[in-house]
Amino acid sequence: MEYTDATSQEIDDVMQEAWIAFHLYRKLPLKQRAAFMRAIAKEMENLGDEILKIAAEETNLPEARLRNERTRTMFQLTSYADACERGDWLDVRIDTALPDRNPPRVDIRKMLVPLGPVVVFGASNFPFAYSTAGGDTACAFAAGCPVIVKAHPAHAKTSEIVASAIFKAAAACNMPTGIFAHVHGAGNEVGETLVKHPLVKAVGFTGSFIGGKQLFDWANQRKEPIPVFAEMSSINPVFLLPEKINKSATDVAKLYASSITLGVGQFCTNPGLIIGMESDELQTFISALGTEIKNTSPGTMLHPGIFKNYVERRANSLAQEDVETVAVAEGEALFNQAAPTIASASGQAFLNNPVLHLEVFGPYSIVIRCKNEAEMLEVVDKLEGQLTATLMATENDIRSHEELVEKVKNICGRFILNGVPTGVEVCLSMQHGGPFPATSDSRFTSVGADGIRRFARPLAYQNWPDELLPDELKNTNPLGMWRTVNDKLTKDKITS
Amino acid sequence: MEYTDATSQEIDDVMQEAWIAFHLYRKLPLKQRAAFMRAIAKEMENLGDEILKIAAEETNLPEARLRNERTRTMFQLTSYADACERGDWLDVRIDTALPDRNPPRVDIRKMLVPLGPVVVFGASNFPFAYSTAGGDTACAFAAGCPVIVKAHPAHAKTSEIVASAIFKAAAACNMPTGIFAHVHGAGNEVGETLVKHPLVKAVGFTGSFIGGKQLFDWANQRKEPIPVFAEMSSINPVFLLPEKINKSATDVAKLYASSITLGVGQFCTNPGLIIGMESDELQTFISALGTEIKNTSPGTMLHPGIFKNYVERRANSLAQEDVETVAVAEGEALFNQAAPTIASASGQAFLNNPVLHLEVFGPYSIVIRCKNEAEMLEVVDKLEGQLTATLMATENDIRSHEELVEKVKNICGRFILNGVPTGVEVCLSMQHGGPFPATSDSRFTSVGADGIRRFARPLAYQNWPDELLPDELKNTNPLGMWRTVNDKLTKDKITS
Numbered sequence: 001m002e003y004t005d006a007t008s009q010e011i012d013d014v015m016q017e018a019w020i021a022f023h024l025y026r027k028l029p030l031k032q033r034a035a036f037m038r039a040i041a042k043e044m045e046n047l048g049d050e051i052l053k054i055a056a057e058e059t060n061l062p063e064a065r066l067r068n069e070r071t072r073t074m075f076q077l078t079s080y081a082d083a084c085e086r087g088d089w090l091d092v093r094i095d096t097a098l099p100d101r102n103p104p105r106v107d108i109r110k111m112l113v114p115l116g117p118v119v120v121f122g123a124s125n126f127p128f129a130y131s132t133a134g135g136d137t138a139c140a141f142a143a144g145c146p147v148i149v150k151a152h153p154a155h156a157k158t159s160e161i162v163a164s165a166i167f168k169a170a171a172a173c174n175m176p177t178g179i180f181a182h183v184h185g186a187g188n189e190v191g192e193t194l195v196k197h198p199l200v201k202a203v204g205f206t207g208s209f210i211g212g213k214q215l216f217d218w219a220n221q222r223k224e225p226i227p228v229f230a231e232m233s234s235i236n237p238v239f240l241l242p243e244k245i246n247k248s249a250t251d252v253a254k255l256y257a258s259s260i261t262l263g264v265g266q267f268c269t270n271p272g273l274i275i276g277m278e279s280d281e282l283q284t285f286i287s288a289l290g291t292e293i294k295n296t297s298p299g300t301m302l303h304p305g306i307f308k309n310y311v312e313r314r315a316n317s318l319a320q321e322d323v324e325t326v327a328v329a330e331g332e333a334l335f336n337q338a339a340p341t342i343a344s345a346s347g348q349a350f351l352n353n354p355v356l357h358l359e360v361f362g363p364y365s366i367v368i369r370c371k372n373e374a375e376m377l378e379v380v381d382k383l384e385g386q387l388t389a390t391l392m393a394t395e396n397d398i399r400s401h402e403e404l405v406e407k408v409k410n411i412c413g414r415f416i417l418n419g420v421p422t423g424v425e426v427c428l429s430m431q432h433g434g435p436f437p438a439t440s441d442s443r444f445t446s447v448g449a450d451g452i453r454r455f456a457r458p459l460a461y462q463n464w465p466d467e468l469l470p471d472e473l474k475n476t477n478p479l480g481m482w483r484t485v486n487d488k489l490t491k492d493k494i495t496s
Numbered sequence: 497m498e499y500t501d502a503t504s505q506e507i508d509d510v511m512q513e514a515w516i517a518f519h520l521y522r523k524l525p526l527k528q529r530a531a532f533m534r535a536i537a538k539e540m541e542n543l544g545d546e547i548l549k550i551a552a553e554e555t556n557l558p559e560a561r562l563r564n565e566r567t568r569t570m571f572q573l574t575s576y577a578d579a580c581e582r583g584d585w586l587d588v589r590i591d592t593a594l595p596d597r598n599p600p601r602v603d604i605r606k607m608l609v610p611l612g613p614v615v616v617f618g619a620s621n622f623p624f625a626y627s628t629a630g631g632d633t634a635c636a637f638a639a640g641c642p643v644i645v646k647a648h649p650a651h652a653k654t655s656e657i658v659a660s661a662i663f664k665a666a667a668a669c670n671m672p673t674g675i676f677a678h679v680h681g682a683g684n685e686v687g688e689t690l691v692k693h694p695l696v697k698a699v700g701f702t703g704s705f706i707g708g709k710q711l712f713d714w715a716n717q718r719k720e721p722i723p724v725f726a727e728m729s730s731i732n733p734v735f736l737l738p739e740k741i742n743k744s745a746t747d748v749a750k751l752y753a754s755s756i757t758l759g760v761g762q763f764c765t766n767p768g769l770i771i772g773m774e775s776d777e778l779q780t781f782i783s784a785l786g787t788e789i790k791n792t793s794p795g796t797m798l799h800p801g802i803f804k805n806y807v808e809r810r811a812n813s814l815a816q817e818d819v820e821t822v823a824v825a826e827g828e829a830l831f832n833q834a835a836p837t838i839a840s841a842s843g844q845a846f847l848n849n850p851v852l853h854l855e856v857f858g859p860y861s862i863v864i865r866c867k868n869e870a871e872m873l874e875v876v877d878k879l880e881g882q883l884t885a886t887l888m889a890t891e892n893d894i895r896s897h898e899e900l901v902e903k904v905k906n907i908c909g910r911f912i913l914n915g916v917p918t919g920v921e922v923c924l925s926m927q928h929g930g931p932f933p934a935t936s937d938s939r940f941t942s943v944g945a946d947g948i949r950r951f952a953r954p955l956a957y958q959n960w961p962d963e964l965l966p967d968e969l970k971n972t973n974p975l976g977m978w979r980t981v982n983d984k985l986t987k988d989k990i991t992s
Contacts, residue, residue, distance in 0.1 A: 023902060088985065093925040093946070106915060108925040113905075115938070220716045224881070224932045227939065384720070398964055406519060409609075409955065416958040419602060428980060429589040429604040431956035436720045442611070442953040443723065450589070450954070457938040458946070459905065460927035462912040468894055482985050484924060489584065489978050489985065 003184035017178030034081035043165035083449030084142035112456035114144030116201030123206035136204030143455035209233035234387035240276035241397035257292030259420035264299035265363030290327030298333035310362035322349035385435025388421035499680035513674030530577035539661035579945030580638035608952035610640030612697030619702035632700030639951035705729035730883035736772035737893035753788030755916035760795035761859030786823030794829035806858035818845035881931025884917035
């Protein structure tokens with residue numbers, strides 16, 4: 001480790017600067033925030049291929065994947081910049097005065113304003129898209145908040161270089177000095193000091209349950225608790241319904257073999273649990289999935305810590321009573337390489353053993369064989385909150401399993417039909433967040449421009465003259481925004 | 497107390513019923529939820545004058561005020577029902593499939609869905625509007641959640657009768673049995689059991705800081721933490737700027753005397769802190785306010801517990817070093833009657849003494865005399881989060897005190913110019929929520945239809961055929977709702 005942990009004094013200096021920057025940055029027009037975000041995207045591109053090589057060295061991810069991830073990161077920055085400027089996310093509501101009502105109603109106008117400095121903890125598995133200049137940072141900048149990134153120690157150099165791109169963009173756009181800061185911290189102390197600093201007003205995190213829950217607890221133990229959006233843990237259950245499996249067991253198996261092994265299984269949306277009902281066709285599915293997985297190769301994981309966890313948790317899961325190993329990738333696994341693995345267990349075994357409910361981060365999936373629909377319903381009742389849940393089902397299946405469909409819907413943030421949970425589209429309709437422990441607050445998303453709202457709160461202006469209101473709330477609607485005026489959505493000017 | 501505390505077993509029974517009801521209620525069309533809410537309003541009206549008499553006995557509030565409060569409660573129910581049905585709050589976002597893109601984009605459609613059973617703790621100071629059938633209950637029903645109300649022990653009989661109106665409306669509308677439940681609990685145990693019950697998914701609360709913070713902590717200590725919206729504590733600072741005070745010290749004093757004493761000061765938006773800059777005119781304001789307050793009469797408080805707190809906290813505030821008593825209402829105060837009181841202290845005294853920052857719930861206000869603007873800025877920096885902040889200011893004042901205006905804006909949820917904070921309009925633009933400790937989550941409001949969102953979370957449907965989607969998301973837009981389709985707000989149908 002060539003970087004030293006930030007001291008408490010350094011963190012305090014950084015936070016004081018962020019606080020000053022906050023008061024300047026939040027007054028800037030949306031257009032300027034958006035220009036800054038676009039400049040960051042540009043500087044990310046200007047880093048050229050060099051950054052891909054460095055990131056590949058640090059994370060063991062292939063350059064092609066990293067190139068795509070950088071493109072995605074730039075798209076996040078530019079598309080959230082567009083959304084920021086469009087201003088729909090501000091949720092402008094205006095109720096004009098009713099002087100003749102008894103009692104009279106005064107003029108009230110509401111819009112979202114930024115919370116304050118946001119601390120972002122980068123993810124090990126997305127060195128670009130959910131790290132230094134990733135989704136949380138982009139949303140916080142759009143909301144009007146300065147950002148303090150704690151570099152992920154597993155890709156500290158990549159983080160340092162991406163930070164330099166943000167600093168460059170900030171300088172080019174004449175942003176206040178404290179708009180962005182980048183600190184290192186290999187242990188827990190830096191994280192704790194950051195989350196507990198009184199000038200921090202929100203936290204964004206993507207990573208493990210233990211890490212995210214710790215940040216959540218620290219934030220709630222503060223004298224002034226602050227919101228934490230932690231994306232933590234999900235096993236992304238997939239339900240195989242009978243007619244679908246009867247028709248296409250082998251195709252579904254092929255589809256899932258590739259989803260399970262994509263990126264060496266290191267996605268928060270990796271399907272770790274596949275639930276079907278006992279039948280010959282389910283056996284066909286399991287065999288076909290096993291055959292596919294045997295033919296895959298072990299893949300290099302992000303870092304030895306994640307590898308160690310994979311090895312231990314997989315072994316623990318496979319060692320449970322009534323768990324059978326269906327298939328392990330046949331190629332030889334070197335140190336730090338994960339061998340994709342499929343296991344299987346009965347519905348009863350799953351119901352009786354909470355160990356089987358735990359996420360095994362990596363290319364591991366367990367197929368649960370329920371003896372009937374009633375048992376499948378019991379399995380759903382045992383599941384915790386999930387980022388995603390998937391049904392592999394025909395329309396008949398859906399119509400004839402209504403209770404199952406309703407129960408599954410209630411535990412996830414994204415409900416997929418006949419697809420795979422891996423691959424998270426960056427768009428406004430995306431929900432990347434789900435009931436606890438998938439995330440710490442299911443009411444928000446960390447992907448898509450709606451994520452901006454995590455870092456903003458409504459402020460109502462009561463009885464202000466038009467000329468003293470922010471442009472977003474002025475009668476003439478100079479920014480041409482959608483606003484709800486007297487309960488009606490409109491872009492119209494307000495005429496008195 | 498004629499009601500007995502609910503036992504753990506009774507609470508569990510209630511929650512099991514609520515859970516069953518949840519799965520039925522959340523599938524009902526918005527129109528049916530709205531009809532249920534309107535039926536509750538109707539049944540509230542059918543309670544006639546009898547309920548006003550009972551509430552007056554329990555709360556010592558005048559019948560006229562209670563009549564208005566009931567009307568307001570009915571308006572909340574019917575206007576949130578309208579908003580529920582309109583569906584803007586669902587935040588529908590649709591991104592249609594792009595099969596020709598590389599890689600192809602699948603169809604994704606998102607809307608808000610209810611969290612689950614909500615526990616509501618009624619407020620002592622609003623036996624109708626923020627209690628049994630009050631704002632939290634209305635928002636939860638609109639969101640699609642069953643509600644369990646814990647009656648406020650200070651108006652348990654009123655609560656019981658209002659609950660009977662809700663039961664009647666539920667029966668008339670064929671609602672599932674567990675859609676609503678009403679339990680009593682004089683001590684903390686019932687509250688703790690409710691908040692910690694695994695089937696409870698959110699909490700609404702209006703009351704003291706100690707009460708709200710306790711619920712918040714319990715909710716975060718659960719295995720599955722749940723959101724708590726607690727409206728807790730606010731001293732609602734009012735800033736007197738020089739030109740305004742030079743012009744109209746006496747008028748401002750009269751306006752504030754009536755705001756401070758309204759409802760015996762028992763509003764969460766009562767102005768407890770008035771901050772000016774030393775000048776002859778500020779002295780004029782203080783004297784005039786004192787004269788007005790002397791001429792008011794002591795008023796009967798809600799219950800002896802609140803009276804005891806008022807007496808003790810007022811005494812504690814007045815006993816602090818450098819605090820002067822400016823005026824006390826001259827009429828004789830009987831037991832349980834609060835004498836409106838004005839105190840005054842220097843800016844330095846306020847800065848040095850955190851006791852002066854505490855809320856004294858009741859008709860008590862302290863005027864802080866800052867020696868200059870710099871000291872006023874220091875005072876703002878010491879203030880915690882507030883529901884409201886008010887400027888009494890001319891346009892010149894605003895323009896020449898930009899730093900002050902910006903700092904004040906950052907600590908409140910509602911920013912009032914030349915008015916009083918008491919009186920909370922029920923409309924979409926209202927923000928009744930602010931930075932901690934005003935509320936536990938500044939990103940939400942407890943007044944206005946945006947409060948519905950406290951109890952809902954986004955759910956994205958990926959790759960579902962049109963006929964299996966809920967009506968809100970169907971191509972034809974059968975409910976005629978505003979939706980964001982491919983980043984554009986529209987009511988149009990989607991044609992493929």
